[in-house]
Amino acid sequence: DAGITQSPRHKVTETGTPVTLRCHQTENHRYMYWYRQDPGHGLRLIHYSYGVKDTDKGEVSDGYSVSRSKTEDFLLTLESATSSQTSVYFCAISEFAGAANEQFFGPGTRLTVL
Amino acid sequence: EDKVVQSPLSLVVHEGDTVTLNCSYEVTNFRSLLWYKQEKKAPTFLFMLTSSGIEKKSGRLSSILDKKELSSILNITATQTGDSAIYLCGGAGSYQLTFGKGTKLSVIP
Numbered sequence: 481d482a483g484i485t486q487s488p489r490h491k492v493t494e495t496g497t498p499v500t501l502r503c504h505q506t507e508n509h510r511y512m513y514w515y516r517q518d519p520g521h522g523l524r525l526i527h528y529s530y531g532v533k534d535t536d537k538g539e540v541s542d543g544y545s546v547s548r549s550k551t552e553d554f555l556l557t558l559e560s561a562t563s564s565q566t567s568v569y570f571c572a573i574s575e576f577a578g579a580a581n582e583q584f585f586g587p588g589t590r591l592t593v594l
Numbered sequence: 595e596d597k598v599v600q601s602p603l604s605l606v607v608h609e610g611d612t613v614t615l616n617c618s619y620e621v622t623n624f625r626s627l628l629w630y631k632q633e634k635k636a637p638t639f640l641f642m643l644t645s646s647g648i649e650k651k652s653g654r655l656s657s658i659l660d661k662k663e664l665s666s667i668l669n670i671t672a673t674q675t676g677d678s679a680i681y682l683c684g685g686a687g688s689y690q691l692t693f694g695k696g697t698k699l700s701v702i703p
């Protein structure tokens with residue numbers, strides 16, 4: 481299995497509080513991604529990174545920010561959590577973009593916003 | 595905006611049946627089509643397809659891409675209860691992978 485960990489694995493928080501999720505990889509892959517998965521919607525891309533300090537928005541980026549200060553870590557921050565952000569969050573990594581775009585997924589973080 | 599549509603959304607079959615899952619895509623700068631299997635955890639990679647008409651096989655699973663029709667199918671023969679999962683299809687563009695909503699397959703003994 482690709483070396484990807486996510487922390488925390490489960491979190492319950494209240495509306496309006498800030499939340500940071502961490503993705504850590506040991507594969508030295510250049511590309512990292514944050515997805516959320518909700519029933520009826522499948523996996524949707526929030527943000528992605530194509531290198532240290534290089535990030536871009538995905539399909540559902542509103543309310544989220546990211547940072548990547550090191551190759552191995554990609555942080556997802558909810559500045560002020562809302563109930564609509566209750567979801568399962570997956571981090572993924574890939575060595576290549578473009579034609580060879582196989583992504584490996586982390587174990588996921590289940591976030592509940594009350 | 596990129597779009598991937600999977601059908602059916604759910605499917606119930608008996609062990610031993612053969613199933614075909616469908617995926618159609620509209621992806622800018624299309625590079626590849628990927629299939630994943632998701633049980634009660636993270637998606638795991640099954641196939642990546644880049645060339646039209648070339649079948650990829652892994653055991654009882656096979657998949658093929660039709661670039662003319664902008665579609666792909668995933669076949670599972672002689673289904674087993676362990677095949678019960680959500681099967682995700684994703685279309686890869688330059689940097690992003692856009693997923694469909696998935697097909698939930700339930701295999702009953």
